[in-house]
Amino acid sequence: MSQNVNHTNTAVEQDPYHLTSDGIKDPPKGWGPSFRYLGPGLILSAGIVGSGELIATTTLGAQAGFVLLWLVIFSTFVKVAVQVELARWTLVTGQPALEGFNKVPPKFGRVGWINMLWVVLMLAKYLQLGGIVGGTAIAFSIMMPIGGDPLGFTSTAIWVGIVVAATILLLYSSQYNRIERGAFVSVVIFSFVTILIALGLPFTPFAYDMNDIASGLSLSLPLGVIGAAIAMFGITGVGADEMTYYTYWCLEKGYGRWVGPNDGTEAWKERARGWIKVMYKDAFLSWIIYTFATLAFFIMGAAVLNPQGLVPQGNEMITTLSRMYTDILGGWASFVFLLGAIAALGSTLWATTASFARMYTNFLSIIGIFNWSDAAARMRWFKIFTVVNPILWGIVYLFIQSPVIMVQIGGVMTGIFLLAVVAAVWHLRKTEVDPELYGGSWFNALLIVSSISIVLLGVYTLLNVLGLMPKF
Template sequence: MSTKDVPDTPLEDAYLLRAEDVREPPTTLRGRLRHLGPGIVLTASVVGSGELLVTTSLGARAGFVLLWLVIVGAAVKVWVQMELARWAILNGKTALAGYSTIPPKIGRMGWINWLWIGLDIAKNFQRGGVIGGAAAAFSILWPIVGEPLSGSSLTTWAVIVTALTVGLLRSNRYSVVETITTWSVALFTLITVALVLALPFTPFAYSAGDFGDGLSLAIPAGTVGLAVAMFGSTGVGADDMTNYTYWCLEKGYARWTGADDGTEERARRAEGWIRVMQLDVFVSWLICTVTTLSFYVVGASVLHAQSLVPEGNQVITTVSRMYTDTLGPWAEALFLVGAICVLFSTNIASAAAVPRLWTNTLGLMGVIDWHDVRVRARVLRILTVCLPALWLVMYLFVRSPLVLMQIGAIATGIFLLAVLIAVWRLRSTEVDARFKRNGWLTVAFVISSIAITLLAVYTVMEVVGLDLSGA
């Protein structure tokens, strides 16, 4: 992915459609590949918290039987992401701006915006868990202060991780975020996939029968809560779909398309840049799915066979058994380096996206002028410091990465249904019929909507404590 097309000062022009920024879209696969990027940033926010910790824990507890849920969780949500991104490109607006038009309104914003605020408060726990996971990996690899995983060591590393994150994002450049996340995701994905391919040559080999059991559509007793958390945190979540529109705008897809002037030329450009976005979504979905399956398979093959289930701050140590038990003790350092890469890149992606969303929210509330570039940049800089510091406090208060991330994951699952409602409304009112002519994409979106609705209802019923087993 090339970053030469990415503006160094994204907030100056990223959300403004000007005639001089219009570009013709690429017409070849190679040309489209050169303009990918937002999906990789999104992948960094997905791979790490959900895949490394929650999905691995699910595999360790349930074995192969919930493999199907990993596949469904990654597949059903991507079509909603694509629909929302298409709307953003055609209208040059952020997801939160779109949500604010969905009735009923509460004050200056729509009800979904207020729901997002509630979600984001809950997600602070999950982001604290990412910092804690990275701190735990650093603590095992190089304790600095005290013993590995001791309170002093974890606190020291959590502070260092937070400070590094803030330092790297001082410029708030999209190109910086894209570069860091691309290399991190590539490194850890290759390590994890290689481990899965090596499993058949170890005492923890899987079989075709294991995969057959995993596709049986069963949910064993005792795994429902973790399964719901996994669905909320693996694959593209509602908050990730929302974030993706900001990355698409800052990459330039909407600017290069230009404002809607009703001409055939603009419609043709829009179709071209939407195809680029769709390829970007597909590539990120493929990486997320392969990585998620890899984590689950290794957890089911290695940890489940030994009745090892990650808990508390020992989650990193337990998960590292996947590597040491198959490749030898030397692999622990390799795993820890990879874990640091993926968790740190997840933290980077969150610390880059969330301040943007809160700045946009303050604009929608009327607290600031979102269209004033200098005000927007100043608020963004402040939030880029304050929010990661808040996540650090969240981690230091709870001290359990897995619990923190499950709290945020359940909240994400509930918010997903609200985003689906918004996407259907925006699709029907603000997307021209010309851009909805692809029948198979429409069918996929409908199927995705049905699956998300059923799973969201299931999640809510579980959260309120209803017994769905019929017992």
């Protein structure tokens, strides 16, 4: 076993993106000792729970009823192995995902093809994140309208400005601990309330029974909801962008620094295995959180909105979704739902603002704007993007003002980019991960199934976007 090293408080040793032998730490064993080292998955869950669960999943439930329950479960489970495998590479190399993506040939100058596709994904994400900013602003506007109609442009625009300003002020420091704590609070509040209400539906006029659940597990896919189903697959559970930014949070938590630089020794391999197991626990905990939240939102959409023919659309999205609560608990629950919607959508905005700042900054270093190893310059760029991105997302929303469509477009592009992530994972696994550090036989089998499933859905999505699939 390696020995723990006493840390001195120097900038280099504290830089999570710079590995030195002075930063190594022995991994904990078991769930109890490991619990204090979990955290990146909470940020991941915060990014997932808002847009995917509250908007895309509930919309699909409202459109299709229970028939696509199986897809909800499948979409959250099938992508985890790819996420974990990408994070495994990060832990053993100390590098974030975009650095790995750039190693997959072919390259065009300084930039690999996957990072070029990532740029396209980020452009689509401006629509999705614009939808999140808009949805949060609408919830606030309904609670406290400013200047007239709560769904009118004046009140919505003012609240967009307030939401953007608050996001910037709260996240400007870009400190990992603050981001992790904020993610924990927002995820726990809304997920807990929503799961309780979903479990209580059988005791209300919108009761569902085991026949509904059985119909939802029949693996059918009605033609009329294929588009929404594809968007949901891309956006619920861990998507391509979440897989990507999860690697940055694993490093900022300290996993890579605690593993240390690869010196080829058995002590390093043992340390790497130990921290990979901690990362497994972190990923498993986040999967539990967003899977139960996803199921709860879908069931509520299918049980409450679908029978009434209510589907979230345009700026009326929040008021339509609030029917899930008011129709069960009464009018007083609208206020509770609005607070919950703000927590859920705000959690996505919280996590993605910080996460995208890191990915954008990394991309600038890849194209040669600055040196990624320069910690001070890296933090300056983190802060710049923490300011610029929310402002641009707010502007995009004010021009389009259709949160559901904006979020679904981002989901479709995320599904397409999953193809590239799978390609990167297998390339990096083969070229840069010691086979002794691979997962066990069950994990490897799941990785293969996950990869095949993602490729099939990604190809279908791509052909559909290009208009090469038959119109139903």
